[in-house]
Amino acid sequence: MRVGIYARVSTQEQAQEGYSIDAQKERLGNYCKAKDWKVVANYIDAGYSGSNLNRPAMQSLIDDASNGKIDAVLVYKLDRISRSQKDTLFLIEDVFLKNGISFISLNENFDTSTAFGRAMIGILSVFAQLEREQIKERTRMGLEERIKQGKHHSFAPFGYRHINKELVINEDEAEVVRDIYSQTAQYKTLKQINDFVVKTYPEYTELFTNKNNKIYDIVHNITYGGYVKFGNSVSKGTHEPIVDEITYHRVQAILAEKAATWQKLRTKRTGTNSHYLLTGFLYCGYCGARVRAVPRHGGKYVCYSRVGTPAHMVKDRNCKCQIYYIEELDSLVLNELKKIKDDKSYFESLKRKQNDIDGTIDKNKRELKKTEAQMNKLLDLYQVDDIDIGMLSDRLKALTAKKKNLMEAIRNSEPTMIPKMEYDQVRNMLSGIDDLIKNEATTQLRELLQMLVYKIIVRDSGIEVVWNFS
Known part of the structure; x- marks a missing residue:
């Protein structure tokens, strides 16, 4: 059987604990000799973290597995191939087993060619799902904490730049935003405002769309009023608002009024998707x-x-x-x-x-x-x-x-x-x-x-x- 040996080490501490590259290669080589397997390739990632798959030897292993150059992959310990349950499951199911390749971990006596090994795949799936949920939860908690602190957590919208992880106003673009809010406060439609921007600020082509959705995004973006949001959590931001508080809240009131009106009138009676002007009326x-x-x-x-x-x-x-x-x-x-x-x-x-x-x-x-x-x-x-x-x-x-x-x-x-x-x-x-x-x-x-x-x-x-x- 053609075997590819994979070894990885990320820190000096691991080497001191007996996880050095040479130690892994020696033990895996002896195991192959005992099994009468032929080692056709050694995939070595020295000094790379196991938190992701962006490792040169790992990418070579994936390519060779996909091209049928090996029959089995042998590692000293499961966490050598990856410290992520999700990535481990991906490699086993979507790379190795998909291409008819067995996966063996020496330390855990894990072998996907056996019934016990295949059962372990199901257990790994459970832990991979748990890991994904934990990552989501930690991410959500981190973002909620940033919102409580008034920190912006997304990309810098039109009118701002990210400088030293803080939102800083770009005055040239901010002037466009203020004009858009001023026009909205005068009950202008999105089409009218879009036409105004095209005529007055032709240099900002990124705002020009047939559906006026860029204008819609700007007047509905709470960042311009000095707020930050994640989910249903809204807090006063630490950044400087582009639009003054009175204008911002007036525009939001107008938008809410229009939305309420539209909701009452937009019924099955008339709908919106029609090729004919008066359908439904x-x-x-x-x-x-x-x-x-x-x-x-x-x-x-x-x-x-x-x-x-x-x-x-x-x-x-x-x-x-x-x-x-x-x-x-x-x-x-x-x-x-x-x-x-x-x-x-x-x-x-x-x-x-x-x-x-x-x-x-x-x-x-x-x-x-x-x-x-x-x-x-x-x-x-x-x-x-x-x-x-x-x-x-x-x-x-x-x-x-x-x-x-x-x-x-x-x-x-x-x-x-x-x-x-x-x-x-x-x-x-x-x-x-x-x-x-x-x-x-x-x-x-x-x-x-x-x-x-x-x-x-x-x-x-x-x-x-x-x-x-x-």
Whole structure:
């Protein structure tokens, strides 16, 4: 059998304890003679730690094992090949056994060609897993302690440099960060801020992305406000913040407001992944069914009742709602958005119209409460036998139908409540709409619609947009 002997020593102390290279080679050579094995290679790592596999002789051993140059690997002691259970298991399972090579450790009488040796592999696996968990735990505890001390533990973000293990401000880049926060505090969108950075700071190309994710990372990075974080642990950092405390917290409040609004509006009703601008927003003004995009024949928006499938989306198979071309209906809605941006009085009229809708909702709620009271009164009369059962049944059916209609009317009229929007805020949101339309940026346009539109009702006479202004 062709045997490769591996020997390693890292310190003088080990040599004094009898682990010297010569001592290992002598004992392993004598063992091979007794077994009548042929030593074809000696792999010697003198002065290398066993904590990792970055050793020249170890790498040669791995290469020769993979190329079929040896049949077995012999070591004096398990910790000579590695002091890491994880690395030991890797060598045995993924290098030696994978290539049909036996592994023998003289001191522990460990031999993978025997049943006992193969059983030991399972035990090693358990200890390797334990070692990995211990490393993770020690790493986590170390990072948590650094956070408590206010020490930054990751790479230096844009605007900072690592100098002597401390974060130090790079003033040129810090100016960009401050401008980004200033723009965010003015309710500018990520696209608008990204365009501003591209125009004002063309030298910082690393910030330019189509998805604006670099800008997103900067405004959400607590490092700029003077904080450090690991997991859920947040502490005041020892580094100097780039953004002043008032601006930082104002921006975080705006981001939280936007996130809350987006979470309320981003539902299965509209989603985000659609090739069509108005998918999820459109409802038929006649039967109440949703209106879907059909790409055939130039692209059209068609009521589900007219399409006929799927069955659960159909409200009235006899619905005669007009079919709109996609381009035509998209233009109508986009023109509404542009009109809002350019005309404050129009925006205010829409808010007044919403107030009228709110008044109707309140009226329906009062009527609903009155109807429920009448139903309860009829049930009380029935319990004291003061009313004819036939008349009671007819009256309850009528009231139940009325209650159902009122609840449906309230549900259809009541948009999702969001923080109150003022004209300046909406105008800032829409300031880049012309460029978005020009570039056919459907995803970004849908994001605007999510913020501003509850639903769009389609009729032959035109469309009715139910806005989220409240």
